[in-house]
Amino acid sequence: MLIKGVRLYGEGDPVDILVRDGVIAEIGPWLDAASTQEITDVEVIDADGQVALPGFVDLHTHLREPGREDTETIATGSAAAALGGYTAVFAMANTDPVADNAVIVEHVWRRGREVGLVDVHPVGAVTVGLKGEKLAELGTMARSQADVRVFSDDGHCVADPLIMRRALEYTKALDGVIAQHAEEPRLTVNAQAHEGERAARLGLAGWPAAAEESIVARDCLLAKQTGARLHVCHVSTAGTVDVLRWAKERGTKVSAEVTPHHLLLTDERLATYDPVNKVNPPLRTESDVQVLREALAEGVVDCVATDHAPHAPQDKDCEWSAARPGMLGLQTALSIVVETLVRPGLLDWRGVARVMSEKPAEIAGLPDQGRPLAVGEPATLVLVDPTARWTVRGAELASIAGNTPFEGMELPGVVRTTMLRGRVTVSEGKVQS
Numbered sequence: 505m506l507i508k509g510v511r512l513y514g515e516g517d518p519v520d521i522l523v524r525d526g527v528i529a530e531i532g533p534w535l536d537a538a539s540t541q542e543i544t545d546v547e548v549i550d551a552d553g554q555v556a557l558p559g560f561v562d563l564h565t566h567l568r569e570p571g572r573e574d575t576e577t578i579a580t581g582s583a584a585a586a587l588g589g590y591t592a593v594f595a596m597a598n599t600d601p602v603a604d605n606a607v608i609v610e611h612v613w614r615r616g617r618e619v620g621l622v623d624v625h626p627v628g629a630v631t632v633g634l635k636g637e638k639l640a641e642l643g644t645m646a647r648s649q650a651d652v653r654v655f656s657d658d659g660h661c662v663a664d665p666l667i668m669r670r671a672l673e674y675t676k677a678l679d680g681v682i683a684q685h686a687e688e689p690r691l692t693v694n695a696q697a698h699e700g701e702r703a704a705r706l707g708l709a710g711w712p713a714a715a716e717e718s719i720v721a722r723d724c725l726l727a728k729q730t731g732a733r734l735h736v737c738h739v740s741t742a743g744t745v746d747v748l749r750w751a752k753e754r755g756t757k758v759s760a761e762v763t764p765h766h767l768l769l770t771d772e773r774l775a776t777y778d779p780v781n782k783v784n785p786p787l788r789t790e791s792d793v794q795v796l797r798e799a800l801a802e803g804v805v806d807c808v809a810t811d812h813a814p815h816a817p818q819d820k821d822c823e824w825s826a827a828r829p830g831m832l833g834l835q836t837a838l839s840i841v842v843e844t845l846v847r848p849g850l851l852d853w854r855g856v857a858r859v860m861s862e863k864p865a866e867i868a869g870l871p872d873q874g875r876p877l878a879v880g881e882p883a884t885l886v887l888v889d890p891t892a893r894w895t896v897r898g899a900e901l902a903s904i905a906g907n908t909p910f911e912g913m914e915l916p917g918v919v920r921t922t923m924l925r926g927r928v929t930v931s932e933g934k935v936q937s
């Protein structure tokens with residue numbers, strides 16, 4: 505396979521990339537497919553003007569299988585991921601049944617391999633049934649074929665500090681990480697939207713910023729005490745960024761992610777009362793959004809994660825208080841990052857590679873993802889047309905569900921090709937199965 509005329513990380517002169525046996529074999533100007541015996545009859549991808557980046561890694565995906573195959577399956581979610589430029593995703597544990605044991609995580613892992621479009625890594629639940637009461641079989645899941653290293657009760661907070669401390673100690677011994685959905689449940693009973701003027705005006709119970717910040721602060725102290733690694737899911741407030749900065753400065757092993765929707769949308773969206781905008785944690789204020797963008801550019805927030813959350817129409821096209829929280833994210837993530845960070849000059853393409861690929865791979869401990877684009881490295885990469893624009897249509901996305909808050913938006917940045925260890929999974933924006 506010969507990729508012609510691409511710019512690595514969007515920098516320097518265009519080069520050609522020769523891929524052989526799943527590995528980047530050569531990088532150079534004007535490699536000529538016909539010039540050597542070895543690379544005749546090679547398939548050529550004309551990537552003139554495109555940007556090459558390492559394949560993206562999503563630490564936070566809801567694939568809904570097993571249990572809600574009416575909203576997403578491992579097959580449809582993998583297709584959405586590949587179309588979004590992803591080569592690895594972490595499937596959250598809040599399925600039905602919950603992924604709190606080796607049987608379920610191995611099922612998800614095996615199904616991901618059968619589909620083969622992205623590496624599907626199951627996240628193991630921290631507690632049995634996500635109930636927050638008793639630790640799940642973390643060691644058994646880690647030693648299973650699925651090789652689980654990321655544990656999360658996402659959807660729920662591990663609220664009991666003693667359970668959280670034990671979970672941190674246990675995952676430290678497994679060389680794993682606890683990904684916490686930071687939400688103090690006592691402060692968010694019936695919460696429907698960001699606690700503030702807008703929610704009050706609409707009569708919606710508030711989700712206060714302090715409910716997130718207090719758990720992040722507590723967990724940072726526990727991570728420091730135990731020496732374990734903590735990952736904070738979907739950071740949504742400026743105050744959490746302050747806590748992360750403080751914790752990192754004192755040597756806490758903490759990382760954090762931000763979602764594309766928290767980088768763009770605000771609680772102004774509440775005015776429409778459209779439940780497509782309902783998400784947990786909720787959309788915050790304009791000043792939170794600005795702080796999150798800067799924190800990501802600066803590295804206080806380490807990476808972007810989608811929190812891709814497909815929902816059936818009956819769970820979204822209903823009144824606000826009855827609607828489930830969550831939005832699609834896999835196919836729009838790159839474009840939102842381009843819109844909110846690349847275009848305003850906060851991140852260059854090397855920065856995009858850092859926050860969407862290198863950092864998430866490092867946090868999850870994946871050895872062969874997020875690798876540099878260099879000779880001898882796996883050909884796990886994405887080719888992006890940086891100038892093209894596209895219009896988001898929920899019905900046209902690969903997910904079974906269509907709940908995107910970006911419906912009708914025209915966004916910059918189009919994924920043309922995705923390649924997983926030399927295998928083309930997406931070509932000219934179409935899944936190659």
Ligand SMILES: [Zn+2]
Binds near residue numbers: 660685738784785
């Ligand atoms: Zn969550």
